[in-house]
Amino acid sequence: MSNFLPSGLLSFSDSDRSPLSIRARALVFIDPRSRQLHEQVEVLAEGVQPLLIHAESGTGKELLARHIHRQSARTGLFVAVNCGALSKAHGAAELFGQTATHLVGRSSRAGWLGSAQGGTLYLDEVADLPLSLQQRLLQVLQHGEVLREGSRHSVPVDVRLLAASSLDLGLAVRAGKFDAQLYALLQAGLLMLPALRQRLGDILPLAEYFLGVYAERLDLPLPLLSEEAEQALLNHRWPGNTRELENVLHFALLVSQGESIAAADLQIVRD
């Protein structure tokens, strides 16, 4: 890993070293709240139980999920699916797979679960999964087998589920939009990732980390942050969380062209 990483963070070892690839990213967790979450993650990562990452948008849910997958030493793939993007008509086949039939010229499909065999299925915005698919997913998790569309025989499946949500799933259960049993299962493995404004100790290490990532990628000298810039970063509430911080630092680096970063270089939208 490059030498721009602030001390105390967790670095990934991965064959994909492209600095912009999420696979090559380090997890900057310096604030005591983040360190506490990290300790919890280290304990839970190795198990096979489903986990739920609850956090606002842009906080690093997927990055954390990838970290858990790596720590778990599962040998299969990490498969990330945004539940809102599942097709309305073919969501069941996309998720659970389907068998081929010559009758209607349909080919077989492993489905997301089949693709994650031996690995981890990351379901982002799990509340967007239609209720009927939630119930089927629960069956799969409880019995360790999946019934593909068009088949009458279940096949064994070994997949660890990591779900993420920016919504309060308890409210969705009360509104009749989320299955109560799946909720109970996920809630037992709840990981709360605080918003960036609740982890002030992460802001400057993350800012330096992103400057390092983009300076390396753009082949620019690594600039320092002026004191005013640091204060501006610490004072902002970051409604878009870490992704917003990353975008602000990327832009500031381009504007400063390697010189020290001034507060005026930060495109912070006042809230």
Ligand SMILES: Nc1ncnc2c1ncn2[C@@H]1O[C@H](COP(=O)(O)OP(=O)(O)OP(=O)(O)O)[C@@H](O)[C@H]1O
């Ligand atoms: N702790 C962290 N250390 C380093 N980089 C981070 C950290 N948290 C987030 N990032 C970076 O911030 C960006 C957003 O992270 P990610 O995509 O994991 O968030 P998300 O919660 O899944 O977002 P969304 O709600 O939009 O799906 C990514 O570029 C990620 O690498």
Ligand SMILES: [Mg+2]
């Ligand atoms: Mg995400």
